[in-house]
Amino acid sequence: MCEAYHEDYFLAEVTCALRLTPSMTRVKLKVEGHERYIATDHADEWVRLAFSPADGEPVTLPELRDGKWGRFDGSPSCPNRPYTVRRWDPETGAMVVDLVAHEGGVGASWAATAKAGDVIGLCNPEGRYEPPQDAEWVLLLADITGLPAVGRIVEEMRSDMTAIVHVEVSMDADRQVLSSAANLSLTWHCHHGHAEGRDGPSQLAAIARSIEALPDGPGYIYIAGEARCASAARKHFRDTLGFDKRRIDAVGYWIEGQARV
Template identity: 60%
Template structure:
């Protein structure tokens, strides 16, 4: 997609084409440390010509990895009864959801940016990823929904939502007003985006465990410091720790009186739990 291809919903509702189940193997063709907290992987998707993009710029796939060092990645297959399964008895692979930072249907190459953190299944793989590594993915799903009448966008995310922020900004129409707040671990985790939108990005270097407070995120505090919204109908997208994004949503809905139907709050992870 290019900067002028983000689709606005014609009917201001959430009706979209039904999800089509499918699975793919993909070979890692590039690995890059973007920032101290983010690793970029580029995957060549085998059979990617049949992959069905969701149409949402925050779309995600489940990234399937080896169950152990001696077991290769396998994926379900479509059986004669029309269901997906593992008739060969192959082992299920651990998987985690990740945003599709970019998808090129011509080359069948997919970019996935992975946040580095201790103990994560996919993060652990990304830290040691090498060209040639095989992973599994599925057809993507998404949530970002842009009402046709929206005149502005606000995005509030922690670092896990940063790949979605980057893709959305790159796909926004030229000159479209966008107000972005991103919580990152450090100033070195800021990123540059190629966007034609009229975007204002505020970086908050406060993500992660700190002795002065519990938890990893200050998204509710950041949201609470937003006391006014632009005039006219807009759209607010919030992504990050599940409880935190719920608090943020309540602030915009209950304190600022914003239409709850124009807020999408997506829990990318849960404090103290593995992201599965």
């Protein structure tokens, strides 16, 4: 059973920011008070990053008073967005977060100019990835927003497991080297984004429908990407292939036409 979420907030300082691929920025952070940070057992865990409420204004955090969290000093709320914790070091408080670079996004705009010394806020993490204990194989299906979670998941998989991975990215240059002790089969699909002949920015559902059979033995399916596409992909595995819905987790990382809040 999952433990109850423990609310807490932290400031974090940027130690390094770099363009990992044309569509992904990697930011390394040092979390203040990391001894209080409570990691989950989910390899896809995410935190909410909080950004400055306005140019030149510092990031501030809620405070705990009489058992309740609030902004008792009247400070403005900071815009925040959820991002996968790509790596976490509990000993040093070092955290790695990968952010998709796209126009207009709060987090992407911040990451485009992030530099050492910048300060943001974050909270304790949550997660969904939880394969059954008897799972012998895992099918991971994600668009580029789910790539950081996929990367961490396969890195943490056991050597006695099989990982079948399909990731949708915008271009060949967005591919990443993913390492795993598991038996890894990795397929890249380079058609993320709007283009003539496509019915939307993500073809995740079509990728799912191209999978006509699943491995033998007990398994688990994890889907991460645009919410409607993730739902359609889940429906294919559940209804067309007859896979047990209790062994599928589909996470809507974003919704086309809406801010990811």
